Amino acid sequence: MQTIALIAHDKKKEEMLDFVSHHKDLLKHFHLIATRTTGTLINENYQLDVETMMSGPLGGDQQIGARVATEQVDYVIFLRDPLTSQPHEPDINALLRLCDVHNIPLATNRKSAHILLQYADKKLNA
Numbered sequence: 001m002q003t004i005a006l007i008a009h010d011k012k013k014e015e016m017l018d019f020v021s022h023h024k025d026l027l028k029h030f031h032l033i034a035t036r037t038t039g040t041l042i043n044e045n046y047q048l049d050v051e052t053m054m055s056g057p058l059g060g061d062q063q064i065g066a067r068v069a070t071e072q073v074d075y076v077i078f079l080r081d082p083l084t085s086q087p088h089e090p091d092i093n094a095l096l097r098l099c100d101v102h103n104i105p106l107a108t109n110r111k112s113a114h115i116l117l118q119y120a121d122k123k124l125n126a
């Protein structure tokens with residue numbers, strides 16, 4: 001089973017929940033991992049059985065980064081808040097960097113996330 005990482009900053013969590021609700025039927029076909037608060041919200045609202053890491057500021061981005069580095073993640077959807085500075089910015093940058101190092105598709109806004117899932121869907125049925 002392929003793995004998708006789902007991460008959203010606080011001001012993007014509602015958007016992530018809305019995004020997940022629109023793509024729930026497709027997301028069921030993937031192993032989902034997420035940072036703690038994002039994953040917990042998804043599990044509570046949609047019962048998708050998301051595996052949760054630590055919260056982002058406590059190291060969750062790094063945990064997901066470790067999975068990316070060991071090629072255990074196929075796609076990353078990270079709805080970042082581009083207008084608020086984050087205390088764990090270095091961790092965020094490290095995760096984004098690792099996606100590029102390992103050529104892992106990464107979407108950082110909703111439209112690109114939608115396109116990413118369309119691609120993932122096509123690959124699933126190829």
Ligand SMILES: O=C(CO)COP(=O)(O)O
Nearest residue numbers: 035036037038055056057
């Ligand atoms: O801060 C985050 C990503 O950088 C997200 O963490 P939470 O999902 O725990 O809020």
